Amino acid sequence: xxxxxxxxxxxxxxxxxxxxxxxxxxxxxxxxxxxxxxxxxxxxxxxxxxxxxxxxxxxxxxxxxxxxxxxxxxxxxxxxxxxxxxxxxxxxxxxxxxxxxxxxxxxxxxxxxxx
Amino acid sequence: xxxxxxxxxxxxxxxxxxxxxxxxxxxxxxxxxxxxxxxxxxxxxxxxxxxxxxxxxxxxxxxxxxxxxxxxxxxxxxxxxxxxxxxxxxxxxxxxxxxxxxxxxxxxxxxx
Numbered sequence: 001x002x003x004x005x006x007x008x009x010x011x012x013x014x015x016x017x018x019x020x021x022x023x024x025x026x027x028x029x030x031x032x033x034x035x036x037x038x039x040x041x042x043x044x045x046x047x048x049x050x051x052x053x054x055x056x057x058x059x060x061x062x063x064x065x066x067x068x069x070x071x072x073x074x075x076x077x078x079x080x081x082x083x084x085x086x087x088x089x090x091x092x093x094x095x096x097x098x099x100x101x102x103x104x105x106x107x108x109x110x111x112x113x114x115x
Numbered sequence: 116x117x118x119x120x121x122x123x124x125x126x127x128x129x130x131x132x133x134x135x136x137x138x139x140x141x142x143x144x145x146x147x148x149x150x151x152x153x154x155x156x157x158x159x160x161x162x163x164x165x166x167x168x169x170x171x172x173x174x175x176x177x178x179x180x181x182x183x184x185x186x187x188x189x190x191x192x193x194x195x196x197x198x199x200x201x202x203x204x205x206x207x208x209x210x211x212x213x214x215x216x217x218x219x220x221x222x223x224x225x226x227x
Binding site for chain 1: 158164204208219
């Protein structure tokens with residue numbers, strides 16, 4: 001299955017700033033997914049990133065707040081803009097594949113704390 | 116709508132104890148069901164899956180049976196080890212599209 005590297009693994013940020021999370025996959029994939037894992041809550045899909053087109057955002061998430069880039073088939077970035085304490089979460093990059101279709105492989109996540 | 120409900124943790128067990136983590140789901144259609152595990156400092160990994168009713172997924176001594184009549188997919192292991200300490204997530208997905216629905220996760224700690 002694919003190996004996913006995310007960075008930063010964790011960061012502490014100030015309110016009002018923006019942070020970009022990088023996701024690198026060791027193989028070419030069509031779709032990359034960005035999830036948020038808030039404390040004590042389930043994973044929530046933020047958006048799906050396809051190479052060469054605009055990301056598709058889920059209800060409750062907008063491009064101005066979470067801009068995504070997908071410059072090639074192995075890399076994507078998620079920016080969390082104008083952060084507030086409510087954005088403190090683990091952000092996870094994932095791709096489909098490994099152990100069969102319809103299975104997600106995840107990166108280790110980026111734990112953001114906003115003060 | 117589609118959702119997954121799993122038992123709240125944290126769960127603490129002694130080594131070699133029997134483990135059950137309950138998971139029930141609500142779905143419009145016939146989803147595939149999954150258990151993912153997240154070890155400390157690592158990403159979620161697929162533990163096991165089942166794609167249709169009465170299927171049993173198994174891996175590393177863990178197993179779960181897809182029960183359509185009770186809309187459940189409970190995770191069990193007969194004898195847990197310290198190395199099983201992790202957070203376990205139940206999830207469902209449909210083969211069309213890529214939308215996964217996750218439970219809130221259950222933290223398991225196994226003590227020697």
